[in-house]
Amino acid sequence: MASARTRKFYAHEPGSPGWQVPATGAARFTWDYADGRERLLALYQKGKDKQWDAVTRIDWDLPVDPYDPLGVSDEHLPVHDTPYWHRMNERNKRELRRNYAAWQFSQFLHGEQGAMVCAARIVESVPDLDAKFYSATQTMDEARHTELFSRFLREKLGVGYPVDDNLRSLLDDTLRDSRWDMPYLGMQVLIEGLALAAFGMLRDSTSKPLPKQILAYVMQDEARHVAFGRMALRDYYRQLSQAELREREEFVIEGCYLMRDRLRGEIVLTDLGIPAKEAAELSEHSDNLKLFRKLLFSRIVPCVKDIGLWGERLQRAYVDLGVLELGDSSLDRLMAQDEELAEQLDAQRFAREEAARRAEVAAVIEAGGAAENETAEEVEKADGGSPGEG
Incomplete structure (x- = not known):
């Protein structure tokens, strides 16, 4: 069971847990390895x-x-x-x-x-x-x-x-x-x-x-x-x-x-x-x-x-x-459509993933730029708040 x-x-x-079908027929080998x-x-x-x-x-x-x-x-x-x-x-x-x-x-x-x-x-x-x-x-x-x-x-x-x-x-x-x-x-x-x-x-x-x-x-x-x-x-x-x-x-x-x-x-x-x-x-x-x-x-x-x-x-x-x-x-036409639909689905998925990746990179760059500006402002404030020092 x-x-x-x-x-x-x-x-x-x-x-x-399984199902056995009695196998009949021959296992065939060929020694013809030509094209x-x-x-x-x-x-x-x-x-x-x-x-x-x-x-x-x-x-x-x-x-x-x-x-x-x-x-x-x-x-x-x-x-x-x-x-x-x-x-x-x-x-x-x-x-x-x-x-x-x-x-x-x-x-x-x-x-x-x-x-x-x-x-x-x-x-x-x-x-x-x-x-x-x-x-x-x-x-x-x-x-x-x-x-x-x-x-x-x-x-x-x-x-x-x-x-x-x-x-x-x-x-x-x-x-x-x-x-x-x-x-x-x-x-x-x-x-x-x-x-x-x-x-x-x-x-x-x-x-x-x-x-x-x-x-x-x-x-x-x-x-x-x-x-x-x-x-x-x-x-x-x-x-x-x-x-x-x-x-x-x-x-x-x-x-x-x-x-x-x-x-x-x-x-x-x-x-x-x-x-x-x-x-x-x-x-x-x-x-x-x-x-x-x-x-x-x-x-x-x-x-x-x-x-x-x-x-x-x-x-x-x-x-x-x-x-x-x-x-x-036309069976060939149906088969071609099946292949094309899978390729189109791949293309759509990859386009979405690429767009998401680019948006993620842009967000990282933007966040990095904002952090640099914030650091620069802090430095400028610090320099401006200590006149005559140095």
Whole structure:
């Protein structure tokens, strides 16, 4: 069982302190150390250049109100303006804001640990050295993301939620498969697409500087990860038979329906005493969930099409989901925007810090000048008050 400290942190009993997924497949070594694919090596270089420290790049001194951590309108809450909402006192509403944010960021945390494990599995199992190089940098990225989401939950919110059963199921399916490309497909395409949708929605809606920093900087890394998955899978899937491609398309279809239908966070509502069926209905019909689903598929559908998984059954599933037209969206443009927003945030922060530093220096100089003038005046008075001396 989990330790007393861990049980105290979680809103629900997390069960055992760990989770074991039986690993299958081979660890692959290559003795070909010649130059690899130019684009992938360039991405590897970028991955090295863009490493950063979650301790120093994030301004952890920024205050966060745990009962309004994101500063978004209450209209985003699925229970808003319902009889349940009107019966809540202010304390209940404060707890709801806190717990809903805690549930979201907890799933980010668990997903990032899953991404770290998947990236490490890719290092182990992918046959090409250039892909091993890049996925090693991604493993470090995901470790950093796990670190910072854990810190935000513990230091700023003080509560967390166990991994959602449906996210756990998707991670389990991704990690159990013995084929080396499945961690790519499950993680780089589906789970990263899920994360980017949720990150982007909160990054663009929060009015609080600390969560905005965290989400913007994480998304800057994720833009590279999606590019990596696209490059590697596009090359590999050109070599597969139609039967092999259909197997992967089935995995994508199941994952897309799972993410659309079941990742809703109604556990936060049932904690308030709302019956499970009503909690599910409230979550299902919330405007926030509708927006999330639209953003979710804006990342996944064009990526799936780009890597070559676009069979008839998959297209029919996307028609059913109402997202087929997103296959023509520009994923490159979305990824570029994610990187640009993080760089703009850095520039704004550095400009403010530089302005504050200059103001501090100017104040010190002014204070020093005033002290010199005061000393000079005192000397002058002393000299003037002792005529004829010397």
